[in-house]
Amino acid sequence: MPIAVETFFLDPSFDGTLQQQIQQMVAGGILSGRFRPKEKLPSSRKLAQHLGVSRITVTLAYNELMSDDYLSSAGRSGFFVSEN
DSSP: OOGGGGGOOTTTSSSOHHHHHHHHHHHHHHHTTSSSTTTTTOOOHHHHHHHHHHHHHHHHHHHHHHHTTTTOEEEEEEEEEEOO
16 A cells, blocks of 8 residues: 555754755654555655655655665656665
């Protein structure tokens, strides 16, 4: 089951960039167990629209989470919580 886009929201008092905030939201959800391995994240387009940010901001955050092994990508199917 995909993770609902409504799960994500920005904190105006966050001390950092939007990209860092998105990374922290996703990583926090994974580390806390709210997001389970193989669960699909919202598309970068949907999440960007929901948060009112640029799509590239979400894409860069997702790519950084991939390099840190929080997320994996399945071709053009989107981003998923890593099994590791």
